[in-house]
Each structure stands twice: as C-alpha cells, then as structure tokens.
Amino acid sequence: MASPAGSAAYVYIQREEWVKASALLREAVLLLPKVSPRFLAHADRQSLLSSLSGLTSMAAAAALSANKAPYEALKLLELGRGLISGFVMDIRTDTSELKLEYPGLAKEFDRVRDEIDQLQSGIDVSTKEDDLATWQRKQERFRKADEEFDVLLQEVRGKFGFETFLLPPTEAELMIAATPDPIIVINVAFYRCDAFIVEGTGITTIELPDLSQRRLRAWASFPSARSELASRLEWLWDALGHPCLNALSLTSPVLDNKWPHIWWIPTDALSCIPIHAAGRHDQGSTETVLDRAISSYALTIKSLFHGRKRELVSAREPERKSALLVPMRNTPGSGKLPYAEDEVNIVKQMCPKLDLKPGTPRPLKEGVLASLEACNVFHFAGHGRLNAAEPSKSCLCLEDWETNPLTV
Numbered sequence: 001m002a003s004p005a006g007s008a009a010y011v012y013i014q015r016e017e018w019v020k021a022s023a024l025l026r027e028a029v030l031l032l033p034k035v036s037p038r039f040l041a042h043a044d045r046q047s048l049l050s051s052l053s054g055l056t057s058m059a060a061a062a063a064l065s066a067n068k069a070p071y072e073a074l075k076l077l078e079l080g081r082g083l084i085s086g087f088v089m090d091i092r093t094d095t096s097e098l099k100l101e102y103p104g105l106a107k108e109f110d111r112v113r114d115e116i117d118q119l120q121s122g123i124d125v126s127t128k129e130d131d132l133a134t135w136q137r138k139q140e141r142f143r144k145a146d147e148e149f150d151v152l153l154q155e156v157r158g159k160f161g162f163e164t165f166l167l168p169p170t171e172a173e174l175m176i177a178a179t180p181d182p183i184i185v186i187n188v189a190f191y192r193c194d195a196f197i198v199e200g201t202g203i204t205t206i207e208l209p210d211l212s213q214r215r216l217r218a219w220a221s222f223p224s225a226r227s228e229l230a231s232r233l234e235w236l237w238d239a240l241g242h243p244c245l246n247a248l249s250l251t252s253p254v255l256d257n258k259w260p261h262i263w264w265i266p267t268d269a270l271s272c273i274p275i276h277a278a279g280r281h282d283q284g285s286t287e288t289v290l291d292r293a294i295s296s297y298a299l300t301i302k303s304l305f306h307g308r309k310r311e312l313v314s315a316r317e318p319e320r321k322s323a324l325l326v327p328m329r330n331t332p333g334s335g336k337l338p339y340a341e342d343e344v345n346i347v348k349q350m351c352p353k354l355d356l357k358p359g360t361p362r363p364l365k366e367g368v369l370a371s372l373e374a375c376n377v378f379h380f381a382g383h384g385r386l387n388a389a390e391p392s393k394s395c396l397c398l399e400d401w402e403t404n405p406l407t408v
Contacts, residue, residue, distance in 0.1 A: 022066035025059035033166040056080025061189035075168035188268035210239035220269035241278035253286040321376035323356040328382030340381040
C-alpha cells in the first residue's frame with residue numbers, strides 16, 4: 001500500500017502538482033491504521049516501517065506545498081508516526097491502552113487487522129481461470145474483513161476514553177500539549193524541511209531551506225570525527241537551531257536562571273543527531289541551543305499525553321519511586337567519557353528532592369534490564385550504537401554490549 005502511493009506521489013512532486021500529491025499521500029496515511037506488520041518476517045517488517053516513515057513525512061511536506069494549514073499537515077505526520085512507533089516498540093499507544101481496558105475487543109481488533117494485511121499481501125491479479133476464482137474469493141474475504149474493521153473501529157470509539165482511537169490529536173489538543181512548554185516538530189522530506197512550532201496559542205510553520213535530508217543522512221550514517229563535529233554543529237545551528245529559537249523569541253542567552261523548556265520531535269535521520277548541541281561553541285560564544293533553552297525529546301505529541309497520564313497515576317501512588325543511574329566512563333570500542341560519573345553524581349544528588357531512590361547497578365545488560373523494568377526514571381551517561389538498517393537493533397553500550405547488547 002505505502003510503496004505504490006509513494007511512487008505515484010513522487011511523480012506528482014517532480015511535476016510540482018502539489019494538490020494531487022497531497023491528496024494521494026493523505027489518503028495513504030489515513031489507511032495506515034489498517035496496517036499490522038506483526039506477521040511479517042523481521043527484515044520485511046523493518047523495510048515496511050522504513051517506507052511508512054518516509055510516506056508520512058512526504059505527506060506532511062506535500063500538504064504544506066499545497067498550501068494546507070499547518071495543522072492539516074501536522075496531523076498526518078502525527079498519525080503516521082504514532083502508528084509506526086507502536087509497531088516498533090511496546091510503548092503505551094492507543095492499541096496497548098485498549099488491551100488494558102477492553103482486552104477482548106483489542107484481541108478482536110488485532111485479529112481483523114492481521115487478516116486484512118494477510119489478504120492484502122496475497123491478492124494478485126491472474127489471467128488463469130482457477131487463479132481468477134481464487135483471487136475473487138480473496139477479494140470477497142478482504143471486503144468483508146474491511147467492513148468488519150470499520151464496525152470494530154466505531155465500536156472502540158464508542159467506549160469512554162477511546163473517542164479519538166487511532167485518530168490524530170485535534171488542533172486544540174496539540175495546543176494543550178504545548179502548554180506551558182512549546183513543541184517543535186521537525187519534518188524532514190527529500191525535497192523540503194520544515195519546523196512546526198506548536199504553542200498554547202497556535203500552530204505555525206517555518207521552512208528550513210538550508211536543512212538537507214541528504215546531509216542529515218550522511219551525518220547519521222558516518223558519525224563525525226572530532227575535527228568535523230564543530231563545523232557540523234554550526235551548520236545545524238544555522239539551518240535549524242537558530243531559526244527555530246528565533247521563532248519562539250529566544251534570541252539571547254538565559255541570564256536570570258529562568259530557563260525555557262522545549263520539546264523537540266525530530267524525524268528521519270535527524271532523530272540520531274543532537275539538536276540540543278547545535279551552535280557555535282567558540283570560547284565566549286552564546287550562539288547555542290544550550291545557552292538559550294533546556295531541551296527534551298519525544299517520539300510524537302501524543303506520546304507526551306500518555307507520559308503525562310502516567311505521571312498523574314504515579315503521583316497518586318504512595319510508594320517511593322526509583323531512579324536507575326548508569327555512568328559509562330569507559331566503554332569497550334569507544335572513546336572515554338571522563339565526566340560521565342560526575343554527571344550521574346549530580347543527578348543522584350537531586351534524587352532526594354524528587355522523592356526518588358537512586359540505584360546504580362553494575363553496567364551489564366541483565367542487571368540494567370531488570371532494574372529498568374521497575375524504575376520510574378532512567379538516566380544513562382554513555383555511548384549508543386545506531387543501526388540505521390534495522391533500528392530495533394540499535395543499542396546502549398554497556399560493559400558487555402559487544403556480546404550481549406541492550407537493544408532498544
């Protein structure tokens with residue numbers, strides 16, 4: 001489904017027929033709730049998720065090129081990325097919330113969605129009479145499964161708390177999520193890059209003409225040598241950091257200790273690149289993101305909603321929470337991080353004020369993983385390894401990462 005739509009849209013984009021490209025990509029993204037890659041082999045699943053990710057970024061970019069309102073473009077990106085993140089990892093998405101509240105309905109929903117995908121992948125037109133009859137039977141089964149899916153979707157949306165199940169957040173919800181801290185969503189497509197600036201008062205966009213998907217992917221694929229890092233961070237400041245902060249009127253360094261807080265939501269290869277470190281780091285320079293704001297990252301705006309729900313539930317629970325702190329000063333196969341332990345000690349000193357019990361297990365996969373399942377806060381000061389071809393094989397580098405990696 002995604003590949004034909006993307007290929008056809010690419011032709012429209014090359015012709016600069018933005019309205020046609022936008023309409024086609026919008027329809028493709030709205031069909032994504034019916035995609036379930038769970039039955040696919042691992043390599044096929046990774047390939048599908050990669051193509052879906054590119055599709056949603058293209059849809060958002062095409063909507064802006066067709067002069068659609070910022071919200072219309074952003075909701076496509078948000079819907080697609082929310083579904084993809086649910087496929088990749090067991091985060092608290094709409095579907096996992098449904099399993100907690102209505103397990104029987106969730107099981108039926110997954111069954112029908114899987115059936116649709118299996119039927120869709122096996123429908124091929126043939127001229128042979130026997131094969132044609134088989135194809136017609138599959139088409140009929142597909143039609144019935146599709147109708148059943150729509151009925152189930154309406155049933156789910158009729159349940160309290162699931163009225164917006166598998167729908168993008170409304171414009172009002174996005175603005176609520178950006179209160180009090182603004183959210184900057186960076187959409188990276190092959191022919192244009194844009195920043196969605198989401199604040200409590202509205203949603204705007206700024207085009208980022210100097211940001212390049214090709215250059216970002218080259219950076220992510222071939223990490224910088226120390227001699228190249230400064231120039232790359234300066235480029236990231238000029239192309240992204242500076243214009244985004246200017247849009248929020250953050251034009252000077254913080255002097256009064258009243259730090260603004262920004263949520264960054266990057267896409268494509270930008271997800272592997274440190275936006276918070278962008279800037280000119282010459283001695284005496286204050287042209288850096290670090291000098292003007294505190295940065296946090298999120299997968300989607302909707303994930304911020306889920307995180308805040310957990311915070312509200314957690315606040316009502318009486319038991320003391322725990323913080324898992326892991327410093328990696330020395331990592332096999334990587335450079336030293338001389339200040340990793342100092343960083344973790346600073347966080348450790350803050351834990352009592354936050355009613356957190358700090359824990360620092362030996363940095364081996366089994367112990368860290370066991371602690372990770374029970375902790376409320378995880379702080380890791382160390383190296384990571386990105387696997388761009390198979391993102392689920394990316395890992396945090398602990399002492400035993402070479403033989404027993406802690407994958408994401």
